[in-house]
Amino acid sequence: MIMAQAGSIELDTTSGTPRTLLRGDWTLAHYLVLRERLANQPKPERVDLSQLGQLDTAGASLLSDWLGAERLGLLVDQASDLPAERLALLRTVSSALRDVPVVCPPPPPSTTREVLEHIGTTVSGQFLQLRALLGFLGLTLASLVQSLWRPRRWRITSLAAHIEQIGLNAIPIIALLTFMVGAVVAFLGATVLEQFGATIYTVHLVAFSFLREFGVLLTAILMAGRTASAFTAQIGAMKANEEIDAIRALGLDPMELLVLPRVLAMLICLPILTFIAMLCGIVGGGVVSTLLLDVSPTLFLNILQTDIPVQHFYIGLVKAPFFAMLIAIIGCLEGFKASGSAKSVGDHTTSSVVQSIFVVILLDALAALFFMEMGW
Template sequence: MSTAPYISPLDSSRTDAPSGLRIGGDWTLAHYARLETEVLALSGSLEREAEIDLQALGALDTAGAALLVELLGSQRLAELAANAPGLAAERRALLQAVGSAIAESGQLLPAKRVAAWREVLGHIGQAVDDFYRQCVALLGFIGLTLSTMLKILLRPGRWRMTSLAAHLEQSGLNAVPIVALLTFLVGAVVAFLGATILADFGASIYTVDLVAFSFLREFGVLLTAILMAGRTASAFTAQIGSMKANEEIDAIRTLGLDPLELLVLPRVFAMLIALPILTFIAMLSGILGGAVVCALSLDISPTMYLAMLQENIALKHFLVGMAKAPIFAFLIAVIGCLEGFKVTGSAQSVGEHTTSSVVQSIFVVILLDALAALFLMEMGW
C-alpha cells in the first residue's frame, strides 16, 4: 500500500527537542514533483549536526534516493544508511549505491552555449573529414580490387564463371527493358523540345543532330550509369551487407577463401561487360525515340533521319560515349561492394549503406562525366 512521503521536524511538540528531521513514506518517482519542492526549500538550511531519522522510510527508488542525496549530501547519507537502525537492507544498499555514484560523478557543469557559427564550422569540418576518409577507403579498395584482378587474370582455373553468369543476367539482361524504355522516352522528349525551340529559328532540321550528339556523347552512358547505380549498386551492397551481418564473410575467410575474389570480382566483371552493352542499347533507343518524334512532328522520314546521322555525326562521338562506360561500370561496382563490406551487423546498417552506395555512385558518375566533358571540349574531341 502506497504511503505519502513526508519530511517533518523531530518531536515538534517539544520546545527542547533537538533539531532534526524525520523522513518517512514512499520516496518514489510518483511523488517526485512534491518532494523536489520540499527538498529545495530545505536545502542549505539543514545543520551538519542535525539528527536524521530514516526508520519510517517506506518504498524507495533511484529518483527518491537522488533527492535524499540532494537534501543530505552523499557522504552524510552514506553514513546514515550504514548506521540507521531498522532500515531495510535493500533500501540501505540502494542509498549507498546512489550516493557513491553521485559522489563519483561530481557536480555536473552546465553545458556551455556554443555560437551558431562554431557549430556550422564544426559540421563542415566533420563533413570534410568524412569525405576524406571515404576517398581514402575507396582508393584503397580500388587498389585491392585491381591487384586481385591482375592476380587471377592469368589463372583461368580461379575464374568464377557461374557467379559471373548469374550477375551478368541480374545486372545486364534484366536491366535491358527499363534502360531501353527510359532512354526511348528521354530521346522523344529531347527531340520534341529541340523541335519546339529550333522552330523559332527555322532550324528544326537540326533536331536530328541534337538528339544524336546528346545520346552518343552524354545521355546514353549517363542515364544508363545512373540507372545501374540505383539498381545494381544497391543490390551489390544489400547482398554483401546481408552476408556481412550474418557472418558469412567471416566464414569465407575461415575457409581460407578470399572474399574479394569470391564476391567482388564476379560483380565487377559482370558490370564491365553489362554496362557497355546497355549503353549501346540506350544510344539506339534514344535515337529511335528522336526518330519517332521527327517522323510525327517534323515530317522527317526514317530514311532521311538515318542519312543525316550518317552525314553529320562522326564516329568519334560514339567512341567518346562508349569509352566512359567501362570506367563508370568499374566505379559503380566497386562502390557498391565497398559499402556492403562496411555493414556492421544490423538491418539499419544495411539500409544506411545501401542508400550511401547509391548516392556515392550517382555523385561519382555525374562528377566524372562533367570533368570528362570539360576535358574533351578543351581537347576538341
C-alpha cells in the same frame, strides 16, 4: 511496534527568536519524501538538530545539500545534544562534501561553432570514404591481376550469372527509358528550333546528346540504382549471415569469389547497354522527327551518316568502363561495410545508390570539360 516517521521541518517561535526544528527519521527509506519537502523550503537562519531521529548518509547528504557543507559542519559543532554516532556521521558527510569541487556546467556551444563542427565532420567523413574507395579499388585491381594468371580460379559460372542479371535483364528498361527520353529531347528541340526555322537541326541535337552524354549517363544512373543496390544488399546480407566469415574459413578469397565476377560483369555489360541506349534514344528522336517534322527515316539516317562525326560515339562509349568500375566498386564496398543488422544493410544500400549516382555525374561533368578543352 513503533513505525518509523519521515523527518519533518517545523518553525518554532516560542523561544522568541524563530528557529527551524528538524525532527523524525532522515533515512534512505524517506529519501523521496524528504527531498520534496526540502525543494520548497527556504534556507533557515537558525537550525536545531537536537530532535533528529534516525539518521544515515542519505539523510545527511540531503541536509548538506540544503544547508551547505560548511554550515552543516558549524551546526554539528554546536549540537552537543546529539548522540556521538550521529555527530560523527554528520561531521564526516559535511567534511567530505566540503572537499568536492564545484563543477560548473559547460557553456552551450554557439550556433556558428555547431555549424563549423558539422561541416568539419562531414568533410572528414567524405575524406575517409574516398580513402576507403581508393583502397578497395586498389585491392580489386590487385586481385584481378593475380587471378588473370590463374585460370583455375576464374569464376565463369558466377560471371555468366551476373552478366545475365546485370545485362540481359536490364535491356528492356534501358531501351524503353532511352527511347522515351530521345522522343522528349526531339520534341523539345523541335519546339525551340521551330522559332528560328531550324527544325532540321533537331536530328543533330538528338544525335549529339545521346552519343556523347545521354546514352552513357542514363545507363550508368540506371545501373547505379538497379545494380549497385543489388550488390550491396547481396553482400550485406551475406555478411549479416556470417557467410563471408565462412568463405574465409574455407580458405577462399571473398574478393575473387564475390567482387571480381560482379566487377567484370559490369565492365562487360555497361558498354553494351550504353550502345543499346544510344540506338534506342536516336530511334526515339527519329520517330518524333518523322511524325512532327516530316523528316523521312532516309533523310534522318543520311544526316546521321554525313553530319555526325564518329568521334562522338567513341567519346560516349569510352566513359562506360570507368562508370562501370566505379559503380561496381562502390556497391561491393558498401556491402562489405554493412554490419549484422537489417537497418545497416538498408542504410548502406541507400548510400551505395547515392554515392554511385553522385560519382557518375561528377565524373561525366569532368570528362565533358576535358573533351571540350581538348576540342573533341
